[in-house]
């Protein structure tokens with residue numbers, strides 16, 4: 073069976089959900105080999121990768137890999153492409169993943185497709201463009217297909233693989249060492265789950281009215297153990313940080329439950345949340361386009377509905 077390399081995204085030793093999605097996708101195309109770059113590899117990480125079908129796990133755990141943000145990972149993948157001639161390489165379409173994909177394409181003289189939302193037989197990649205208005209199918213015609221797949225495009229499904237470990241030594245080139253990390257400041261992580269990995273997301277839009285008012289969105293989110301998201305209108309107004317923006321130019325989420333409050337449902341917002349399993353809308357305008365994709369809708373003032381909903385949820389705990 074043809075080998076598909078999957079670059080592992082990990083933080084603090086934990087394998088990120090997007091990697092489980094990529095392994096699931098890779099299983100439908102061939103035999104996945106996970107590629108772990110940098111320190112932090114543990115037995116738990118190995119078990120997780122094998123649980124989702126990694127037949128092989130390449131481990132390059134040199135500290136040096138994280139001393140130089142992106143370039144070493146591209147060099148590592150290029151070495152593996154040259155050594156084992158895989159049928160394709162899948163990376164997450166995160167900012168870092170896309171840069172690695174581009175560098176790898178140059179190094180291996182291959183074609184690259186970014187922001188895919190699916191990959192099917194023959195490595196034909198689906199891309200959803202113009203805010204989900206147009207679907208494009210593309211195929212790499214030169215070299216090893218390199219595809220950056222958007223998080224939350226595939227539902228992760230466990231199916232065990234052999235998880236055979238293979239250590240990889242890599243001698244970085246001078247150009248990979250040309251930019252070195254001089255300081256790392258860890259971002260404060262609150263108690264809430266990470267936006268793209270959360271099972272429930274509560275988002276607020278322009279209807280929330282101010283940054284202070286986002287407190288009621290946060291309260292509802294906390295009552296459900298959810299992440300908080302925001303529309304671009306809310307982030308552009310400075311009411312909520314940009315890293316929480318959902319949509320075409322923000323994050324793509326696909327939780328079990330998405331609660332949209334005070335959001336009209338512009339196509340660019342929908343592009344980032346329309347694959348959520350259940351969508352609940354709270355909006356005072358019954359004509360708001362977001363109701364078109366709602367499973368449940370409440371026509372009402374969010375300043376009345378949201379606190380009542382939070383209170384009811386808290387009572388039932």
Ligand SMILES: Cc1cc2nc3c(=O)[nH]c(=O)nc-3n(C[C@H](O)[C@H](O)[C@H](O)COP(=O)(O)OP(=O)(O)OC[C@H]3O[C@@H](n4cnc5c(N)ncnc54)[C@H](O)[C@@H]3O)c2cc1C
Nearest residue numbers: 277278279303304305319320321322334335336341356374
């Ligand atoms: C290139 C490009 C990229 C973009 N990328 C993104 C993106 O990634 N994400 C994104 O979100 N947008 C994006 N946008 C912007 C997008 O087009 C919309 O402008 C934006 O999504 C609107 O945000 P909103 O729904 O919060 O605001 P509005 O469209 O103003 O809607 C506010 C809603 O709140 C409701 N409301 C008001 N008061 C209350 C209340 N008290 N109770 C209940 N409901 C109330 C109103 O009825 C209305 O439906 C992008 C635009 C462009 C051009």
